[in-house]
Amino acid sequence: MILDTANLHTFVEAFRFIGDNQHFLLSKALEQLELAGAALLISVAIALPAGVVLGHYHRGANVAIGTSIVGRGLPSLVLIATFLTLLGIGFVNNMVALAVLGTGPILTNSFDGIDRVDRDAVEAARGMGMTDSQMLRRVELPLAIPMIFTGIRVAAVTIVATAPIAAVAGGGGLGDIIVNQASYRLAGVLGASLCVMLLSALVFLALAAIQIAVTPAPLRGSRVVGNPRRKETL
Amino acid sequence: MQEHWGDTLGPALVQHIELTLIAVVIGFVLAFPLALLAHRYRVLEQPFGAFSALLYTIPSLALFQFLIPFSGLTTTTVEIALVAYTLVMLFPNFVAGLNGTPSEVLEAARGMGLTQRQVLWRVELPLAVPAIIGGLRIAVVSTVAIATIAALLLPKGLGYPIFLALKEPTPFKTEIYSAGLLAVVLALTCDALLVGLRRVLVPWARKGLA
Numbered sequence: 195m196i197l198d199t200a201n202l203h204t205f206v207e208a209f210r211f212i213g214d215n216q217h218f219l220l221s222k223a224l225e226q227l228e229l230a231g232a233a234l235l236i237s238v239a240i241a242l243p244a245g246v247v248l249g250h251y252h253r254g255a256n257v258a259i260g261t262s263i264v265g266r267g268l269p270s271l272v273l274i275a276t277f278l279t280l281l282g283i284g285f286v287n288n289m290v291a292l293a294v295l296g297t298g299p300i301l302t303n304s305f306d307g308i309d310r311v312d313r314d315a316v317e318a319a320r321g322m323g324m325t326d327s328q329m330l331r332r333v334e335l336p337l338a339i340p341m342i343f344t345g346i347r348v349a350a351v352t353i354v355a356t357a358p359i360a361a362v363a364g365g366g367g368l369g370d371i372i373v374n375q376a377s378y379r380l381a382g383v384l385g386a387s388l389c390v391m392l393l394s395a396l397v398f399l400a401l402a403a404i405q406i407a408v409t410p411a412p413l414r415g416s417r418v419v420g421n422p423r424r425k426e427t428l
Numbered sequence: 429m430q431e432h433w434g435d436t437l438g439p440a441l442v443q444h445i446e447l448t449l450i451a452v453v454i455g456f457v458l459a460f461p462l463a464l465l466a467h468r469y470r471v472l473e474q475p476f477g478a479f480s481a482l483l484y485t486i487p488s489l490a491l492f493q494f495l496i497p498f499s500g501l502t503t504t505t506v507e508i509a510l511v512a513y514t515l516v517m518l519f520p521n522f523v524a525g526l527n528g529t530p531s532e533v534l535e536a537a538r539g540m541g542l543t544q545r546q547v548l549w550r551v552e553l554p555l556a557v558p559a560i561i562g563g564l565r566i567a568v569v570s571t572v573a574i575a576t577i578a579a580l581l582l583p584k585g586l587g588y589p590i591f592l593a594l595k596e597p598t599p600f601k602t603e604i605y606s607a608g609l610l611a612v613v614l615a616l617t618c619d620a621l622l623v624g625l626r627r628v629l630v631p632w633a634r635k636g637l638a
Contacts, residue, residue, distance in 0.1 A: 204497040266566070267615035269573035272608035275590050279601045355487035359577060362594050372489055373580065380496065387490035398485045 207381035208388060215382075219368070219389050226367030226393065230354045233289045237296030237349055242342070245301045249308025249338070250330055258305035265298025270356040278363040288357075288365035295356060296349035303345025307338030336410050343405040347398070354397045358390050368393070436589050436603075441610055444585040447575045448618075450507055452568055455514025459563075462515075463522030467552075473523055484516040488577045496581070506578040510571055517567040525559025526552055554630075561626045565619050572615040586611045 212219060248254040273291040281287035311334045319333045335342075361369025371378050371386035378386070466473040486494075491509045499505040529552045537551045579587030586607045593603035 202497055263569070263619070264616075267569045267573060267612055267619065269576040269587070269608070269611050269615075271576040271579075271587050271590055272604075272611055275594055275604040276608055278594070279604055351485055355485070355490075358487060358489045362591065369489065372493060383493050384497070387487075387493040390487050390490040391494070394485050394487055395482075 204380055204384055208384035211378075211381045211385035212389065215385075219371075219386065222366070222368045222370060222386070223389060223393055226354070226357045226369070226390075229285065229288055229360065229365055229367060230292065230350070230357045230397075232285075233292035233353050233357075234296055234346075234350050236289065236293035237300055237353075238346060240293075241297045241300035241349075242304050242346075245304030245342075245345075246308055246330070246335070246338075249305040250326075250334060252309055255305070255309070258301055262298040262302040265295065268294070270295055270359055271362075274360055274363050274365075283364040285365070288360035288363055291363075292353045292356060292360065296353050299348040299352070300342075300345045303348075304338070304342045307341030307345075308334050310341075311337045339409055340405070343401075343408065347401040347405060350401055351394055351398050354394045355390075358386075437586075437606060437610060440584075440586050440589055440607065441614065444572070444575055444611070444614065447503075447506065447510065447578060447585055448568065448571045448614075451510035451514055451571050451575075452564065454507070454511045455518050455567060456564070458511070459515050459518035459522055463519055463526060464548075466519075466523050467526040467548075477520055477523070480516040480519050483512050486512075488513070488574045489580065492578065492581050501581055503582065503584070506575075506582060506584075510574060510578070513574055514567040514571055517570060518563045521559050521563025521566070522556070525556030525563075528559060529555050557630050558626060561622055561629070565622045568618045568622065569615045572611060572618065576611055586614075 245258060248258055270291070273294055274288060277287040277291040281290060315333055315337065316329060319329045324332065357365065357367055358369030358372050359365075361367060361373045368386045368390050372383050372390070375383050462476060466476050488509060491512065492505060495505045495508055499508065533551060533555070534547065537547045542550065575585050576587030576590065579585050579591050582588075589603045589607040593601075593607075
């Protein structure tokens with residue numbers, strides 16, 4: 195590893211790097227968002243229906259909770275490296291590895307959200323003559339939205355934050371700059387790191403805003419921007 | 429795996445355990461008094477909580493790089509970042525545990541004439557042990573995972589053989605699989621040890637209260 199002398203002046207150089215390379219950084223950031231977005235879509239498509247169905251029938255708590263424990267113990271680097279050996283270098287292996295990372299929190303929270311819906315509300319819905327699918331769509335899902343969305347937000351932030359690591363396996367994005375100190379020097383590495391921080395903060399805020407928008411009005415009092423990990427019980 | 433044990437994997441595993449242990453111990457020492465403070469003065473909980481949530485959104489790779497100008501390419505840099513992440517996971521759990529005592533229990537304790545300090549040490553703290561251990565489980569497992577990234581800065585820990593293997597034109601599968609497996613096994617072993625600790629400390633909480 196080539197080491198420039200690092201001191202506080204490096205920050206000045208880092209900001210200069212950002213100023214000089216705006217278009218380059220923006221295209222790298224978009225590349226990273228593309229990868230993260232594709233991965234998030236896959237994990238939502240797999241984990242959300244699975245969690246909702248399991249929660250609706252109150253089955254498989256061990257599977258739903260266990261996934262998140264095992265998921266937390268799987269280091270992102272290990273996942274990325276393993277899928278690299280299985281699927282080759284490039285977009286697909288990173289997308290799959292990141293999607294696996296996102297599955298845990300979404301599955302756990304959508305299971306928990308639906309599973310913990312007040313039984314009285316469900317009984318009342320059944321008493322009103324609702325079918326299973328009506329109960330799910332009109333009662334359980336709306337009540338579970340805050341929790342489900344918290345899971346999606348945790349997954350999204352985790353995926354965006356991990357995406358730079360994918361650069362070691364040809365994932366592209368801002369990580370390309372961070373892992374290539376030889377070409378970009380410490381100033382470039384630090385500048386790209388600052389952009390990554392900004393990017394994940396923006397994703398976090400955007401999802402918090404969407405969460406408020408999709409939460410049914412009567413449920414909005416509950417804390418939306420809290421610790422993203424709090425709802426995820428171990 | 430056997431032939432690489434002595435020269436690579438063994439030392440890497442020991443370094444990995446060291447990195448994790450130091451981070452979690454320091455994180456605990458910082459988070460515990462902060463949680464007591466937030467428990468005593470409730471106004472502090474929101475700002476502390478928001479700050480730790482903000483820390484969590486910082487990607488580990490970026491945070492490591494961000495700290496280099498301050499503390500260089502050293503173990504200190506890695507530990508500062510790891511400690512920051514443990515705080516995010518420990519603090520909310522500790523506070524939730526301390527604040528989670530049922531009000532009847534608190535009333536009863538006060539009715540028995542316990543002072544505020546006695547209530548904390550004899551009632552609230554023992555009842556918070558499952559939540560405290562729950563926080564430690566999350567922190568330890570996550571730190572084991574994040575510490576693999578530290579290898580991008582330092583030739584230390586289980587991430588290092590993986591980064592080296594990835595640099596080869598055709599990545600060495602053995603290194604990736606064996607170091608990866610060790611990291612996962614280490615995380616799950618630590619988790620199991622903490623569950624065991626909870627059984628010993630709070631035998632009444634068999635059914636996952638944490």
